[in-house]
Amino acid sequence: MQIIMTKLKYSSSGFSTRAIHTGHDPQQHHGALNPPVYLNSTYAFESTAQGQKRFLGEEPGYVYSRVGNPTETVLEQKLADLEGGEAALAVASGMGAITSLIWSFVEPGDEIIADKTLYGCTFAFFTEGISKFNIKITFIDLTQPEELEKVISSKTRFVFFETPANPNMRLIDISVISAIAHDNGARVIVDNTYCTPYLQRPLEMGADFVVHSLTKYLSGHGDIIAGAIIGPLEDIQKIHFYGVKDMTGAVISPFDAFLTIRGLKTLEIRMDRHCQSAMKIAEVIENHPAVKQVFYPGLASHPQHQLAKEQMNDFGGMIAFELVKGFDAGVIFMDNVQLAMRAVSLGDAETLVQHPASMTHVTYPPEERLKHGISEGLVRISVGLETLSDLMTDIKQALDKAI
Numbered sequence: 001m002q003i004i005m006t007k008l009k010y011s012s013s014g015f016s017t018r019a020i021h022t023g024h025d026p027q028q029h030h031g032a033l034n035p036p037v038y039l040n041s042t043y044a045f046e047s048t049a050q051g052q053k054r055f056l057g058e059e060p061g062y063v064y065s066r067v068g069n070p071t072e073t074v075l076e077q078k079l080a081d082l083e084g085g086e087a088a089l090a091v092a093s094g095m096g097a098i099t100s101l102i103w104s105f106v107e108p109g110d111e112i113i114a115d116k117t118l119y120g121c122t123f124a125f126f127t128e129g130i131s132k133f134n135i136k137i138t139f140i141d142l143t144q145p146e147e148l149e150k151v152i153s154s155k156t157r158f159v160f161f162e163t164p165a166n167p168n169m170r171l172i173d174i175s176v177i178s179a180i181a182h183d184n185g186a187r188v189i190v191d192n193t194y195c196t197p198y199l200q201r202p203l204e205m206g207a208d209f210v211v212h213s214l215t216k217y218l219s220g221h222g223d224i225i226a227g228a229i230i231g232p233l234e235d236i237q238k239i240h241f242y243g244v245k246d247m248t249g250a251v252i253s254p255f256d257a258f259l260t261i262r263g264l265k266t267l268e269i270r271m272d273r274h275c276q277s278a279m280k281i282a283e284v285i286e287n288h289p290a291v292k293q294v295f296y297p298g299l300a301s302h303p304q305h306q307l308a309k310e311q312m313n314d315f316g317g318m319i320a321f322e323l324v325k326g327f328d329a330g331v332i333f334m335d336n337v338q339l340a341m342r343a344v345s346l347g348d349a350e351t352l353v354q355h356p357a358s359m360t361h362v363t364y365p366p367e368e369r370l371k372h373g374i375s376e377g378l379v380r381i382s383v384g385l386e387t388l389s390d391l392m393t394d395i396k397q398a399l400d401k402a403i
Contacts, residue, residue: 094213096250178206216347274317
């Protein structure tokens with residue numbers, strides 16, 4: 001079995017042109033502007049010889065939807081093109097992307113070095129999942145590259161991080177970390193969910209793999225769960241036909257692939273709006289008396305503002321901020337928003353707010369949360385697409401009550 005590859009007609013075109021047109025030719029589908037949704041589990045062969053060639057990998061084509069679907073292929077070609085990778089694999093969730101990738105390459109005795117601030121389920125996979133199989137997991141502060149130089153070894157298989165990190169907006173220098181990893185024979189995985197390829201392309205800065213939760217900005221409407229991996233063709237083939245087919249079974253549904261394709265069509269204009277609104281909101285709340293500190297890469301006060309300007313095309317739609325009165329103020333703020341929605345996830349049209357200490361990280365002891373950069377008064381906002389003045393009014397009145 002082979003990954004289906006086609007020549008990309010729009011490789012020299014702009015971002016939105018490629019997001020809309022790459023991978024689909026309407027004239028090959030009765031003129032349909034949208035790619036068909038292939039709702040089938042299996043595929044018929046013209047002959048036994050054709051089936052044999054496809055199973056042997058001697059002929060490209062589909063055999064069973066756990067290992068490929070035409071709707072999925074359109075999405076994968078778009079993702080690979082937008083991230084600047086050789087190939088992509090769409091899967092059932094962001095966690096499906098991370099686990100399928102890592103299970104495909106690690107062996108007992110290997111080590112994974114990860115940044116100290118991670119999405120909670122990624123952290124759980126490392127600490128409660130794969131570490132049971134004699135895989136050493138080392139958490140360090142990757143904002144300090146010298147820390148990586150101290151601990152990396154010949155047993156290090158992967159260096160894994162998010163930038164910006166969820167939920168506290170720490171930035172990691174992709175180029176510098178990738179260079180250190182490669183000098184020591186390790187490979188780099190970057191979770192690019194917060195930025196999308198419109199704002200940041202880690203592969204162009206030296207990373208080996210990019211992973212996404214397609215659930216977030218790339219689909220953009222809060223109506224699917226899906227993920228993706230982008231990287232070298234040979235490696236993506238291994239993840240496809242071993243990591244997903246045999247290990248995790250994290251198969252994306254054709255309809256979720258279709259919905260993500262739909263979302264990609266408006267990614268550029270949505271991200272522009274998310275970024276513009278987030279910048280304005282960050283500037284306002286930075287001066288509010290209830291707020292101790294705002295963490296937004298576009299602010300000059302962000303400790304890594306210069307790095308953000310160097311490796312991001314814009315500063316994103318995510319804001320974190322620390323409230324002066326800690327945990328109780330976080331609860332008050334959350335309970336008093338009226339337009340924003342109290343919900344986890346991000347990248348939706350709706351503005352979503354969450355308080356990690358009382359929501360996503362409530363099971364962690366306070367000292368453990370603090371170790372990973374999550375304080376008691378930290379609040380995260382995924383700035384949506386609502387009218388900016390309405391958002392401003394809502395956030396300000398909730399902050400007024402948290403003084």
